Amino acid sequence: MEEVRFKSIVGPELAGAIDLPDGKIRGWGIFVHGFTLGKNSPAASRVSKHLAREGIGMLRYDNLGIGDSDGDWGDGSFTVKVQDTVRAATLMAERGTPADLLVGHSWGGAAAIAAATEATGVRAVATIGAPVDPSHVEKQYDAIVECVLSEGSHEWFVGGRTLVLKRDFVDDVRQARLRGRIGELDLPLLVLHSPTDNTVDIANAGQIFREAQHPRSFVALEGADHLLTARGQAQRAAHIISAWADQYIHGSQPGSAPGDGAAP
Numbered sequence: 001m002e003e004v005r006f007k008s009i010v011g012p013e014l015a016g017a018i019d020l021p022d023g024k025i026r027g028w029g030i031f032v033h034g035f036t037l038g039k040n041s042p043a044a045s046r047v048s049k050h051l052a053r054e055g056i057g058m059l060r061y062d063n064l065g066i067g068d069s070d071g072d073w074g075d076g077s078f079t080v081k082v083q084d085t086v087r088a089a090t091l092m093a094e095r096g097t098p099a100d101l102l103v104g105h106s107w108g109g110a111a112a113i114a115a116a117t118e119a120t121g122v123r124a125v126a127t128i129g130a131p132v133d134p135s136h137v138e139k140q141y142d143a144i145v146e147c148v149l150s151e152g153s154h155e156w157f158v159g160g161r162t163l164v165l166k167r168d169f170v171d172d173v174r175q176a177r178l179r180g181r182i183g184e185l186d187l188p189l190l191v192l193h194s195p196t197d198n199t200v201d202i203a204n205a206g207q208i209f210r211e212a213q214h215p216r217s218f219v220a221l222e223g224a225d226h227l228l229t230a231r232g233q234a235q236r237a238a239h240i241i242s243a244w245a246d247q248y249i250h251g252s253q254p255g256s257a258p259g260d261g262a263a264p
Contacts (some may be wrong), residue, residue, distance in 0.1 A: 006091045008064050009083040012071030014104070015039070016061030026052035026055035027249025030088050031100030032081075032115075032229075033060065034183065035137050036159055038067040042227060043105040043128065044263035046234030047066045054242040056101065059092055065163070066215045074153060074164040077172035078134045081107075082114045089119035099126065100249040104242060106200060106226065110134050113189070113208075114181050126190040129226050131200050132207040134176035141165055182211040190244050192237055199226035215240065217244060220230040 002018040016261070017039060021028075029051065033044040039060040048058035063081055065073030085102070092099040098121030104112030109130025116125045131137070138145060140158070144165060147154040153166045182189075189212045193205035202220075209218045219240055228234040 004059070004061075006061075006087055008069075008071060008076075009062065009080055009087060010071065010075055012064060013069065014061050014064065014071075014084060014088075015068035016059050016091075019058045019060070021055045021057040022034045024035050024055050026246070028057045028092060028097040028101040029059070029245075029249075030085065030099045030112075030119075031058050031060040031090065032085050032102065032104035032112045033063065034106030034108050035140065036066065037106070037108075037227075038062050040067060041105075043234055043237075046228065047103065047105070047128070047238040050235045050238035051103075051242055054239070056245070057097060058103070058243060059099065059118075060089055061087055072164065074166040074169055076103060078107075078111065078114075078176040079172050081111045082118075085111055085115035086118045086120075088094045089115070089122060093120040094245065095115065101126065101241075101245050104128070104130060105228075106136065107137055110178050113185060114176075114178060116185060116187055117181070122187065124188040124190070124245050125185065126156065126192065126245065127208065128192045128195065128221075128228070128237055129197050129200050129202055130191070130204065132178060132182075132204045132210060132211070134178055135173050136200065136204070137173060138170070145170060179207075179211050182208055183192050183213065186213060188215045188248055189217070190241060191216070192221055192240065193218075193226040194226065195222040196223070197226045 004016045062069035064071040064076040094262030100123045102112040156165045157227045224233045
């Protein structure tokens with residue numbers, strides 16, 4: 001694993017880890033984590049490591065104010081998350097390993113779709129348990145949203161830590177539009193979703209799939225929970241992504257020019 005840092009669109013440095021591929025390098029990708037989860041969450045860590053074992057090196061990074069990244073989480077937003085994903089792709093291109101693949105989990109899946117058309121070198125996108133509407137996350141903080149709107153900010157205890165939710169964050173999320181970007185994606189899209197997902201209903205996957213252009217694929221992750229915490233769930237998702245992405249990715253050694261790697 002290689003540790004990296006790069007600047008967020010709003011200034012502070014973000015912390016990332018690149019899980020380097022084993023054996024023959026098939027390609028490179030970026031994992032975009034869920035709402036408040038981070039790069040070491042089960043989905044981000046396990047999927048990325050398993051893809052690396054199958055020859056696809058993966059950058060996973062902490063969003064603003066999460067994990068090892070600097071800054072204040074409340075200064076982020078859906079727009080910031082999307083633009084920081086674009087910056088992550090720029091980092092990968094600059095090190096000679098352009099990211100062929102974007103993989104996004106939950107809210108990160110929505111951000112991956114939104115970032116894909118702007119991100120350097122991306123050839124394919126895979127989502128896991130993604131909402132079709134970024135404002136879906138408001139369900140998580142609906143108990144304090146009125147306080148945030150009236151006071152400008154409010155503390156929010158989530159995942160064992162206290163974050164500060166700000167009015168600009170809420171406004172940005174409410175204004176985010178994803179459906180148009182799905183239709184304009186013009187890249188291969190794989191939609192993974194569990195029929196028993198109790199956090200983001202599988203109906204979201206159906207709507208994403210219907211909005212997308214071909215080539216598009218859908219796989220039901222039967223028996224999986226939203227966070228992919230049970231044994232083998234993340235690995236199964238990674239294996240499906242790896243097999244699907246094979247025709248879209250290409251190998252590249254660090255320091256080489258984009259496109260120098262041999263096609264599979």
